[in-house]
Amino acid sequence: MPAFRQVGEKQLPNPVLCMAWSPKRDLIALANTTGELLLHRLASFQRVWSLPPSEYTGKEITALAWRPDGKILAFSLGDTKQVVLCGVEKAEILHVFPMQNSVTCMHWMEVTEESSALSSFYNSEDESKLFLPKLPTLPKSYSTTSKIFSEEKSDEIMNLMGEVRLNVLVLGGDSGFVELYAYGMYKIATLSGVSGTCRSLSLSSDLKSLAVITEVRSADGDPQICYVQLDTRLLSDCLPEVTRMARKFTHISTLLQYLHLSLTCMCEAWEDILMQMDLRLTKFVQEKNTSTQVQDEFLELLLWGQSSPELQALLMNQLTVKGLKKLGQSIESSYSSIQKLVISHLQSGSEALLYHLSEVKGMSLWKQKFEPLGLDSAALEGAITAVGSFSLKANELLQVIDKSTKNFKAFFRWLYVAMLRMCEEHVPPELNKMTQKDIAFVADFLSEHFSENEELFDRKGKYFNVERVGQYLKDEDEDLVSPPNTKGNQWLKFLQESAHLKESPLLFPSFPQKSLHFVKRMMESVIEQCLQKPAEVIGKSVKQAVFLPLYTVPESSESTPRLFELPSLWNDKKAKMHHVVFCMPEISPGKLYVLRKGTDPNRHILNSVVSIDLRHHLDTAGEAAARPNYIYSCLDARFYDDEMLTVVLRGDYEREESGWRVLAQLPLASALSCETEFKWEPNLRLDQQSGAIPCLELVLGNQWRELENMKAQFVAVNGIRKVACVLSANLRHIRVFEMDVEDEDDEGAESQNASADQDGLDATMASEGQGEEPKEEGGERVGGGGDAFRKTEEQLESEEAL
Incomplete structure (x- = not known):
């Protein structure tokens, strides 16, 4: 069998x-x-x-x-x-x-090291839930809503963070590009000094080192495969602090995304129909023959009930009674939606952001613990101020919406009655009653909003800005066309006259001339600087501990998919060793090499390089050797677990082209217990000193299987689930295997x-x-x-x- x-x-x-x-x-x-x-x-x-x-x-x-x-x-x-x-x-x-660079490889690991400081931190992590209400979900009707915030029952941020224990996504790419992301979300380190293109990565579970396989152009032009070990001791030494900071910053970056999506929903709620009044009034100005101002014509209609033929044509032909009613309903509905989003989403998101930033600022003041990680209390104070300014601007928008809603309701009610009279239609009695106060209110609205603005025509192609809310939602750097009128504001007057309060750091600046989008972008850039600083500081602390050139690759193999190619990396958590498995087809095609390096660069652990001879006799356990005339070479190898290697072998009969393929399990116990440390010649690649590498021959027993009718080339394995997936050379033919079938009955409860x-x-x-x-x-x-x-x-x- x-x-x-x-x-x-x-x-x-x-x-x-x-x-x-x-x-x-x-x-x-x-x-x-x-x-x-x-x-x-x-x-x-x-x-x-x-x-x-x-x-x-x-x-x-x-x-x-x-x-x-x-x-x-x-x-x-x-x-x-x-x-x-x-x-x-x-x-x-x-x-x-x-990303700034293309990513060529990635590795996602979980920290397994425990400490008393960490466990006490885990117990206190969810304190924010006691003080902050759950963020309202974003409306599902808007096209840009992210999946993170649309699930009503999911806890958005915790869903992304997963378990409390720190996990790190490591990304590698061209030109020595390596970045580390805590919880896959927040960048905690940008590394420099890695040469070449990253082919494979493995961060040790104790966070003490990062193993990288890179491809570097050698002096003679051939790609050269190298093993690099980077010392990430700062992450290991400050694990509780890194975990706490990473979780806080992941909350902050998720809240920034929440505010961005809330603002996008507000922009979608604000309809272009609101601009129709402005555009029609501009067209009216350009077409009319009289020299009178638009506001004068409307005031004449208000006071005497009479209008010029041009104004009558504008109202009856372009606007129409039905169109005016529809416009009024659209404005009211749109303003109401924006108002709800500001109150429930922008304000609650800003409060949560202030809470988390204040906590991070408190952490930064504990300089002994957090200063080495790059937390800057002055920069965080600036971020808190920027969030405060954003909250003020959101509150200003609420006041503008409130005032505009009242103004438009009164204006449309009066204009609706005036147009019904022009048509000589019946005016409902409830609309006909208009007090002197109402008339004064509409007159103020007309004189304030219906004045022509030549400068506005140059910028926007219209003379008017009757609608005041849309300018806050424009993603542009220009100042507000019609900033709010602050004349008579007692608080602002008090601030201007007070020498001490004018520049007080306790008061958030309000930026009266700027839009909500502008203040949001400013806030994002300030917070982004706070988020990036630790990544730069931690990245600079990472130093190269080991650089070992392994072998050169001929250019002809460039067509092979890079992701499947050897070498492959494995992080042995128990033994605290990085393992690298690779082949050197140009030097010794029938051998597989295993390199071992301790995960702690500062502690001397016996490192070794051994080769495993695969050339003959797959089965030497009592049965006749299978196809004894075949010479075997390794096509792919992956670590199945800490002591087992899964390989795809090719057997060539006297070097014939077709070959047959074998899936096998190689027990590595003897290779990993090798007591002789390999003396590496510092100026030579490994393939130039391969003769000095100790060589082992392994007995496979029945741990192999012929892959019939398949040109197998690559393999992916999972030792925990005891499965392997073999892929053919044309990348389209797949076979899946259960590897430890005979142990099935004895596995028990586990x-x-x-x-x-x-x-x-x-x-x-x-x-x-x-x-x-x-x-x-x-x-x-x-x-x-x-x-x-x-x-x-x-x-x-x-x-x-x-």
Whole structure:
């Protein structure tokens, strides 16, 4: 009986560029050449959902990473230089952020180190919930609403942060570009000094070092693969402080996004119909022959009930009684929607922002703890002031809306009656009563709003600005066309006359000439500087501890998908070691190399480089050797767990071209317990001193399986779920295997607990109607079978029945 059980096989319509198993569930994410992201389940390789490329994101996926809890997928886009966080359960885009460089690789890890300071911090983390009300959800009717804030029952920020324990998304790209994002959201470090293009990354779980595989152009022009270890000791030493700061700044950056989306909803609520009055009045001015002012003509109508033929034509032909009524209803509805958004969203978001920034400012005053991380109390004070100014401007907008609503109601009521009289129609008695106070109110409105402004015509193509709210929502740098009239404001008068209060830091500046958008942009830039400073300070503290050039790659292999290529990195949490597995096909094609480096650059741990000879005899455990004349070389290798390597081997019979393919498990216990430390010649690459590397021959036993009718090339594995996925050289043919089948009956309660998450997700997806998989061309399941597989089918049926 062959080792490993095949449970699924698929011919995919589009080549696969990235694949990654979920760390918690039997799910694998695939990205193909069309920019589509696919999620498949282990059982018969059934599709759960697909996320097509979007015009808002991009089409060229370059890297994939799962959040350690398996609830969120991160992927990078090469064409738009963005990173996207996607919810796994419903294929929703939760968050998108831009990058300066293209991302070529990513790694998402969770900190496992515990300390008493951290545990006390975890207990106090949710204090903000005691003081701040939950943010109101954004209206679903608006097109720009983000998924983060539209789910009524979800806690937006906590949904993105996941567990309280710190997790870090590491991104690498061209020109030595490396950035670290806490919770996948907030940038905590921008690293410099890494040479070449990043091919693979692994941040140690104790945060002491970051291992990077880079591709550097050597002096002779060939790409040179190098191993770099960066000392990230500051993150490790200040773990409780970094965690606290990162969570606070993630709250702040999410609140900024919330305010931005709230303002976008307000802009959508403000309709262009409100500008029609201005545009029609401008047209009236340009066409009329008389020299009288527009406000004079309206005042004449107000006082004497008479109008010029031009004004009558404007009112009866362009505006019409029906059009005036509709315009009045639109203005009232629009103003009401904006008013609600300001009160419930902008003000509550600003209060929450002030609360979190004040807490961060308090942290920054504890200089012994937080100054090394780059928290600047003066900059944070400036950020708090900027948020205060934004709140003031939002309050000013509320006053303008309130005044404009009253003005327009009175004006439209009077004009409606005047136009009914022109038409000689019946005027309802409730509208006919107009007091002297009402007439004075309309007269003031006409004299204030209906004066022509030549300067306004040059800027906007109109003479009038009757509607005062829209100017606050324009995303432009120009000053307000009609700033609020502050004449007679006792508070402003008191401030101007007080020498001490005029420049007081306790008072927020109000920027009376600026729009709400302008003040919001100013606030965002000030807060952004506060958010970026720690990333720069922490980034500068990271130093290169190790630089080891491994080998050169011939240019001919440039066509291979970079994401699948060796070397691959593995972070052994127990032994606190970085492992690198690689091949040197030009020097020794039949050997696999394993490099070990301690995660703590400041502590001497025995480092080693060993080679594993794969050239002959796959099976030496009592049975006849399989195809003894074949010479084996390694195509791909991934760490299955701390002591096992999953490899795809190619067996060539006297160097014939076709070869046969084998999936095998290599036990690394003897390689990892190698006691001899390799003496590295500092001025030479590893491939130039490969003769001195200790070589081991491993006995495979029955831990291998021939891959019939498949030109296998790459493999993705998950040792926790005991699964492997093999991909062919043409990137379209996939086979899925369960690796430890014989241990199935002995797994006991642990295995049942491990599958609980999966069952929960399956039930959710089935109830969402996502269990059915669209049929794909050439898709056919081969092999597999057995009781466990049938059980999975029965589970699926029962879930779909739900």
